[in-house]
Amino acid sequence: MGTETQRLQQEIKHLIKQLGWSQKRFARELHGMSDEADCSTMKEVGQYVERVKKQLTRSTVAPELLEAYLQQLQSHQDFAKLDVFIPYFVPDNRLPKEFVAGMKTISGILDE
Template identity: 40%
Template sequence: MRKRQMGTKSETTRLQQEIKQLIDELGWKQNLIAEKIYYEENDTDNEDELRRFQERFKKELSRGTTKPERLKKYLSMIPDLPGAEGIDLVSNKFVPTGAISDALVTGLKAISKEIDTEIRIYKSTPEIK
């Protein structure tokens, strides 16, 4: 009998796409973000362990068997990584999957960007902080 995985394959795929999109928005490579995540989680400076983690991270972003919980952990860490200040604040933003028209994709991206702008304005207003 097969053991049932937590989460679904489509959830894993969606989370992988969201992480890849955030990496692209930051202008980083997968190795760089893996290095930043590694150093956030580890106090050691072991080059071999870092390289192993970088390879595992890249595989986790491409394999359908990656546990969604692990991907969610990475997603929650990315906005707090050094140099990630310019990333979109909306964590549940739209990630295109090809299931809807390009016009609707454009509209959803615009909505996401507008929400992000409003959040930034709200957070930068001194009397609100």
């Protein structure tokens, strides 16, 4: 099943493949959506692209960063054309922790 980081990396790679994008294109699109896009040099864009590509393979990347990438990807205009829905869990303190853990396990199994 893998870690949360590995699951998110695979999900992002799967979605960018569905879009027909390379990892380089994905990184450029992310950069274009950022606040830094207007004042970046070509060198800075290249460094950003390489950093994102490495983050899609390294096991030490924080899942929160990958979640942010996934949310940015979902907000892209090209993603809306895919007719794909990506559900994500919003924590609720009313549910027992054991129940939530069990549902995450089941969801992970179904994802495979």
